[in-house]
Amino acid sequence: MSEKVLMKGNEALAEAALMAGCRHYLGYPITPQTEIAAYMAKRMPKVGGTFLQAESEIAAINMVIGVSAAGKRAMTSSSSPGISLKGEGLSYLAGCDLPAFVVNVQRGGPGLGGIQPSQSDYFQATRGTSHGDYHMLVLAPNSVQEMVSMTFKGFDLADKYRMTVMLLADGTMGQMMEPVSLDMGDVTTYEKPWAVTGTGCARKHNVINSLFLKPEELEVKNFERYEKYNYIEENEVMYEEYMMDDADICIVAFGIAARISKNAIDMARAKGIKVGMLRPITLWPFPKKEMRKIADKVKCFVSVEMSMGQLIEDVRLASECTRPVLLCNRTGGMIMTPEEVLAKIEEADKTGGEN
Amino acid sequence: MTKNMLIAGFGGQGILFCGKFLAYEGLLEDKSVSWLPSYGPEMRGGTANCSVIISDIPVGSPIVSNPDILMVMNLPSLDKYEDSTVAGGQIFVDSALIDRKVNRTDVEAYYIPATKLANDEGLTGLANMIMIGYVIKKSGIIPFENIDRALQKVVPASKQHLLDSNRKALELGYNYAE
Structure with a gap:
């Protein structure tokens, strides 16, 4: 696989997700990232995975929560207005400390905006996709090769830190073709003792939840999460x-x-x-x-x-x-x-x- | 050396496909290449264009706004992009579809009735590849010897029976004498 091939950014990204062990793609079409869903629709059944076109972006992100809670690698992708719809689910993923890989192939906004490339979701990605104290790890590739390597790495970081990794691309990154090597090496797998996989009556059941009605408890959760974020700020910066x-x-x-x-x-x-x-x-x-x-x-x-x-x-x-x-x-x-x-x-x- | 090329015409003429063919051959030559299509609503039944860059150094921006080589297969594309071509650049016109000449005097203009040649030779739908054959001859953007290997990469497995006609179209354009 070391031979370079000419691929569209969107398709190369989708292939990299499969190589990273993602077997659940939940999405809803929107320009300029529909090739991701189309590629997954074609390839997922061949590798024994699940491709599902949900009834909406909101449904898709909630399905990601479900798959991730069961300990499996899951992804969704959309473009700007669709990511806004996913906002609630992204906050729930953070509150539940669940890994997820989410792609935003940005287009012009606000509102429905247009379909041409844009970077105007920078605040949304780095500041406030939705409510609550939380961050997503945000990766910004600038070539088709990086669309691949950042996707592969993104799934790893998501599992490693139990959080959402967002790949922030734009219309040109998704649509352009460049030579790309798909040789990514081995996938690191992570133990997920927290996953809801059935107890077999052999252990106490796991609960995945973002509701903490006691403020003392919720504050501790947030403090802990920010210790993790501090660690990431020290160790995962790339430039x-x-x-x-x-x-x-x-x-x-x-x-x-x-x-x-x-x-x-x-x-x-x-x-x-x-x-x-x-x-x-x-x-x-x-x-x-x-x-x-x-x-x-x-x-x-x-x-x-x-x-x-x-x-x-x-x-x-x-x-x-x-x-x-x-x-x-x-x-x-x-x-x-x-x-x-x-x-x-x-x-x-x-x-x-x-x- | 860096060649910035812009290919433009109607949707359905194979504008994106022939650009991909060039880019793939560039890749097989170990060059840095990029291919960027228009993807707006205009591609549904209107104009289509793609930027192709083939370079000895890593490609920076993949967007070609001032082409060294402009290939046009309809009048709106010539009207739109003629002025943006760099001085000393080359403009290739499908003269079967565009009945005006290039106005610029500081570029090299080439005319080939590609769509008519395609129809006459039983290669309907392959005017794009006839144009590309001619572009290769006049620009040297890629070597002609190795066209087969790039064709095999871009013609999908289910359509391998079209390899011969694509090759014929490229040869027709390459050997076209004005």
Whole structure:
């Protein structure tokens, strides 16, 4: 399997989920991620798994809760408006400490919005998909190869930490084809003594529940969960640096915006501008420490994002507002050109980010 | 070297398929490649296009907004993308479907009546591959010798009987003399 094949991001992701041992896909179609469901419909029966098109996104996420409670790897996928519908279930998954793998192939919003690529669910993914104190681990691939590797890793992280891992892609990542290797190595399996698998009258029954009416108990649960989150922030941050060694301007971008920024950086470097990029691969946990270190070296940051200024907030927080942060953005399904990013880099170079 | 190509036409002409063929051959040549289709509502009965990049260095943005090579199979596509082609670039026109010439004087324009040739040669539906054969000849975007192996990758197993006609179409375009 080491030979590279040409695959669409959505299909490569689906195949990677099967390789990660996922045998339950519960979904509901929506552009631009329907290929995931179509691929699963074709492949799941052949590997002895369950493909189910639910009656709605809400039903699908609740089925994920059920499969996960039984100790099996489960996934669902959708696009922006569909993820909003899944919000309640995502909070319940957190409250129950259940693993799950959820894909959001983002499109423009708000509301039904459009079907073209977007990154405007950044807040939703990293802050508040729904109610309560909780986080999801959020992975942001920027190539078809990473769609595969992050899916494989995502299932592992979900089981390891008993939490939801969200893969945050966008329409271009889902629709584009690139060469990809599906050689992912072995799947790590985790003991799940908490799963509701039937006691065989041999043990006390397990309960999976997110209702805690005694506030003392619920507070302890939340404290414990945040200890886990702190551990993850220390140990699971992923990012990539591009040309940062001598850079005095730092672009921050993820996913497709990072790909476009790379072209712009190459163009700016050809003009002698010292610009580099920090690309967060985990959006939560955000690479805060790295960003803080970079803030001491550069004169300013540029947040390149397909949203109205969401990523920029994490850039400001992580750099503790020690450096100006410029915004280079498009929204509503529009994608910035490398030339637009280059113009912003030139502005940053000229002004140092000060207005 | 990086070749940015944009292929555009009507839905149903095999625009996405012939782009995938090029990208696959690029992959087999150990190049970095990307293929990005339009996926909007326009693909249901309207215009279709895809960006194909074949490069010696890792592909950055997969979106081709200024093609080195533009291949068009309907008039709206030529109208839409002619101006965005880079100076010194190449524009390939299916002259059986587009009855105007390229206005730009700073690009190389090539005309081939691909849809008519396909119909005359019993290769209906393969005008896309005739165009691609001609593009390969004039641009060198991929070598022609190895077309068979990429065809085998992109023609699905259930349609292997179409390999010969696809090869014939590519050869027809490659050997077309203006």
